[in-house]
Amino acid sequence: xxxxxxxxxxxxxxxxxxxxxxxxxxxxxxxxxxxxxxxxxxxxxxxxxxxxxxxxxxxxxxxxxxxxxxxxxxxxxxxxxxxxxxxxxxxxxxxxxxxxxxxxxxxxxxxxxxxxxxxxxxxxxxxxxxxxxxxxxxxxxxxxxxxxxxxxxxxxxxxxxxxxxxxxxxxxxxxxxxxxxxxxxxxxxxxxxxxxxxxxxxxxxxxxxxxxxxx
Numbered sequence: 001x002x003x004x005x006x007x008x009x010x011x012x013x014x015x016x017x018x019x020x021x022x023x024x025x026x027x028x029x030x031x032x033x034x035x036x037x038x039x040x041x042x043x044x045x046x047x048x049x050x051x052x053x054x055x056x057x058x059x060x061x062x063x064x065x066x067x068x069x070x071x072x073x074x075x076x077x078x079x080x081x082x083x084x085x086x087x088x089x090x091x092x093x094x095x096x097x098x099x100x101x102x103x104x105x106x107x108x109x110x111x112x113x114x115x116x117x118x119x120x121x122x123x124x125x126x127x128x129x130x131x132x133x134x135x136x137x138x139x140x141x142x143x144x145x146x147x148x149x150x151x152x153x154x155x156x157x158x159x160x161x162x163x164x165x166x167x168x169x170x171x172x173x174x175x176x177x178x179x180x181x182x183x184x185x186x187x188x189x190x191x192x193x194x195x196x197x198x199x200x201x202x203x204x205x206x207x208x209x210x211x212x213x214x215x
Contacts, residue, residue: 003045012040013086038085050124102126104157106164108133108197109143111154128157128164128178132207134215139195166214174214176207 009019022036033041046060081092102119103112106128120127134142134150144150156165163175194203206212 008042011043014039104129106131106155106157107153107166108141109147109150110134110166111151113155113157132164132176133195133197133204135193135195139193141195141197166211171214174211176211 005019008014009016014022018039022033022039022041025033025036027033027036027041035041048057081089102115104115104119104126105112108130115126136142142150152168154167156167157178158165159178162178164178165173165175167173193206194201
């Protein structure tokens, strides 16, 4: 469920006792036990990335329309709302999907930045999404698989100031420039580094010692 048991538990409104009962009943990741004692065990997650194409999105939308939106009135008639478990009482109100919020992840494997107003869209997606990553001395990217505390680094994009502020509990924040100044061109040319992300070789610019020491 989302590859994140804690998020799944919160989203479905399950108690710790519910989770234990499901585990004791034999529920494991990727099994076909959708309900145990009338309570849901998971949800469906869709992941979109750089390789996602319009036809992929169209296919998902077609499935949603066919399975969930084609006849919402008919689906409501089939549901006996009075007999729904407490954890599923919200289903009738959620027959129509709603966009709750949009987040970007400026730094790979770090925390999210919530978009609260209009945001530029580029040829590779939302502006500044996955624009930075943290690497070790050999150029290999850090991920939460090995450095779980990366999720506690919260980036704050300030487009008006042209900076990204990195925050971490108990530490003074540090700013990273969103755009390289013209006088930094020579430094950029001498600071190109290479790394690998999911077996793909990528090139990037070193953001300097200040943020490196902070990290």
